[in-house]
Amino acid sequence: MRLKFDFVSSATLDGKSKKSRINFILSRVKDGTIMVTDGVMKPDEEMELIKETMRRVDDGFPGIEVASLKKPVKGLERLMEGVSDQREKIRGFLAGLTGAKVPDRSDMKTGMTLIGPAKFIKQVKKNPNSFSVTTEV
Numbered sequence: 001m002r003l004k005f006d007f008v009s010s011a012t013l014d015g016k017s018k019k020s021r022i023n024f025i026l027s028r029v030k031d032g033t034i035m036v037t038d039g040v041m042k043p044d045e046e047m048e049l050i051k052e053t054m055r056r057v058d059d060g061f062p063g064i065e066v067a068s069l070k071k072p073v074k075g076l077e078r079l080m081e082g083v084s085d086q087r088e089k090i091r092g093f094l095a096g097l098t099g100a101k102v103p104d105r106s107d108m109k110t111g112m113t114l115i116g117p118a119k120f121i122k123q124v125k126k127n128p129n130s131f132s133v134t135t136e137v
Contacts (some may be wrong), residue, residue, distance in 0.1 A: 001137045003034060003120060010039030022049050025115055030061045034116030034135075040068045040114065049115075063118040067131045070111040 013021045026049070028035050041049065043125055046066065053064050114124075114133060123134040 003137060004032065004078060006033050007036055008037045010037055012038065013039065018045055018048065021045070021050050023078045025049065026056065027051060028065075029064050029115060029117050030056070032117055032120070034114065034120065036114050038111065038112055040070045040111035061117075064115055065118050065121040065124060067114065067116050067124045067126060067133065068111060068113040069126075069129070069131060 008117040013024065022045070025035060046068075049064075049066070057063055057131060114131070116133075116135075120135050120137060121133060122136045125134075
C-alpha cells in the first residue's frame with residue numbers, strides 16, 4: 001500500500017466557508033490522504049473539524065490525527081494579529097446587528113498543519129519548532 005500526501009496552499013482554503021474547508025479536509029482524509037497545509041486553523045475551527053469527524057466515524061473512517069505548528073509572532077506582528085482578530089469580531093457583530101451577511105474569512109494563521117487518517121498516523125512527536133510523524137501502512 002502507498003501513502004498519499006497532498007500539500008495544499010492555504011490560499012486554496014481561503015475562498016471556502018468554514019463548513020466547506022472542513023468538508024474539503026475530511027474528504028481527503030477519508031480517502032486515506034495525509035494533507036499538509038501552510039496554515040494553522042483557529043481553535044474553534046479545529047474543534048469543529050473534530051466534532052464533524054466524530055459524526056462521521058465508522059468502520060471505513062476511524063478518525064483523524066492533527067498536528068500543527070504555529071509561527072511565533074513577536075512585537076508588532078503580534079499587535080497586528082490581535083488587531084486583525086478584533087476587526088473580524090467587530091465586523092461580525094455589526095453584521096449581526098444590521099442583518100448583513102459577512103463573507104467567512106479564512107481562519108488559517110501562519111504556520112503548518114498535518115492532518116491525516118488515524119489508521120496510518122501512529123505517532124506524532126511535537127517540539128516547539130518541528131514535529132515528527134510515524135506512519136504505518
